[in-house]
Amino acid sequence: MTWSPLTGSERDVALAVLLDGPLPRSELARRLRLSAGSLTRLTKPLLASGLVVEMPVEHDQESGRPTRPLDIRPAAHHFLGVKLTADTAYGVVTSIRAEILAHGRRPLPDRDPRSVVAAVAELARTLGAGHGGRWTAAGISLGGRVTEHATVSSARYLGWRDVALGPACAAALDCPVVVDNDLLSLTRAEQWFGAGKGYDDFALLTIGEGIGYGLVAHGRMRSGPDASIGVLGHHPLDPLGPLCPEGHQGCAEAMLTIPAIRHRVSLGLGRDVDYDTCLDLAAAGDPVAARTVGDAAAALGRLTAAVGNLTLTDRIVLSGDGIRLADVGRPSFDAALGRDRSPHASPLDVVVRRTDFTDWARGAAATAIQTYALGVPAGGTP
Numbered sequence: 001m002t003w004s005p006l007t008g009s010e011r012d013v014a015l016a017v018l019l020d021g022p023l024p025r026s027e028l029a030r031r032l033r034l035s036a037g038s039l040t041r042l043t044k045p046l047l048a049s050g051l052v053v054e055m056p057v058e059h060d061q062e063s064g065r066p067t068r069p070l071d072i073r074p075a076a077h078h079f080l081g082v083k084l085t086a087d088t089a090y091g092v093v094t095s096i097r098a099e100i101l102a103h104g105r106r107p108l109p110d111r112d113p114r115s116v117v118a119a120v121a122e123l124a125r126t127l128g129a130g131h132g133g134r135w136t137a138a139g140i141s142l143g144g145r146v147t148e149h150a151t152v153s154s155a156r157y158l159g160w161r162d163v164a165l166g167p168a169c170a171a172a173l174d175c176p177v178v179v180d181n182d183l184l185s186l187t188r189a190e191q192w193f194g195a196g197k198g199y200d201d202f203a204l205l206t207i208g209e210g211i212g213y214g215l216v217a218h219g220r221m222r223s224g225p226d227a228s229i230g231v232l233g234h235h236p237l238d239p240l241g242p243l244c245p246e247g248h249q250g251c252a253e254a255m256l257t258i259p260a261i262r263h264r265v266s267l268g269l270g271r272d273v274d275y276d277t278c279l280d281l282a283a284a285g286d287p288v289a290a291r292t293v294g295d296a297a298a299a300l301g302r303l304t305a306a307v308g309n310l311t312l313t314d315r316i317v318l319s320g321d322g323i324r325l326a327d328v329g330r331p332s333f334d335a336a337l338g339r340d341r342s343p344h345a346s347p348l349d350v351v352v353r354r355t356d357f358t359d360w361a362r363g364a365a366a367t368a369i370q371t372y373a374l375g376v377p378a379g380g381t382p
């Protein structure tokens with residue numbers, strides 16, 4: 001990818017303004033330990049490029065002198081984010097601060113990479129109609145392994161191996177494209193623009209068709225080949241629990257994914273029920289659904305405690321399409337969390353975030369924004 005990344009202190013200035021602007025120059029200089037002269041020199045190219053703008057005159061809170069705070073011009077850049085599932089492309093248009101300006105979806109006619117690229121281009125055309133149809137960059141995310149932020153080395157849901165999705169989408173969209181694992185991109189969005197903003201350390205757990213896990217430590221996201229294959233999904237939680245397809249008894253995948261919960265409730269009731277119905281029945285006191293959902297919520301409590309205990313992180317964000325489990329099964333969740341956490345440890349700061357596919361697409365846009373601002377996604381390698 002060749003889109004002249006910012007480096008060193010210039011990058012730090014742009015990033016501070018992007019994440020926390022508008023900022024007075026005095027505040028910016030203090031945060032980054034820069035002299036007023038250095039700050040002026042560093043901001044000059046950022047102002048010239050149009051990324052950073054000077055706001056109307058204010059009076060500095062400390063000195064009382066007039067100052068023009070620096071901010072990002074959100075309208076200067078639009079980013080496209082697309083999340084691919086096995087049958088649908090979900091898309092968003094965002095500002096440079098990942099605010100969603102438009103969203104939509106398009107079914108995939110089949111799983112042939114050429115059909116998928118054509119569907120992404122068509123979705124982009126529809127979304128771009130109200131936004132000039134130009135993107136500073138686009139991010140595409142999907143469940144699977146991605147190398148060099150360009151090639152999908154494996155994607156189980158799409159049945160892909162070694163698909164050069166990045167270059168194909170870049171040609172179709174006529175803009176730089178970065179491809180990312182969907183869970184990692186969602187973690188990036190939470191880190192910069194969501195529940196992880198301002199935290200040096202936090203973990204993200206998602207519950208859906210599978211179990212997702214992202215970890216940010218010392219401001220850097222853990223990445224690498226094993227970060228995108230859902231290893232935490234096979235963490236053991238209940239020695240008497242059901243089996244997962246890999247033969248683990250009572251692992252997270254077997255206990256608390258949407259398919260696992262649906263399967264157990266459907267089996268107990270003798271009829272096929274969807275996930276929301278399982279949770280509705282549990283909330284209404286149906287014995288089969290309440291028992292299954294209670295067991296699953298307890299497993300989620302154990303998993304959350306394990307993440308906190310092993311990583312020494314106390315901020316844990318729970319999210320994903322199935323996370324209503326944490327609300328409906330709250331008493332079981334809290335009890336299990338309490339049992340597995342030392343009474344001497346600080347209490348875990350657990351945040352439940354309801355998300356849908358639009359949030360996952362926003363994650364893909366966040367990867368594009370990080371790449372634009374840093375040259376490489378945070379935690380990634382050039």
Ligand SMILES: [Zn+2]
Pocket residue numbers: 233234235244245246247248251252253254
């Ligand atoms: Zn397993």
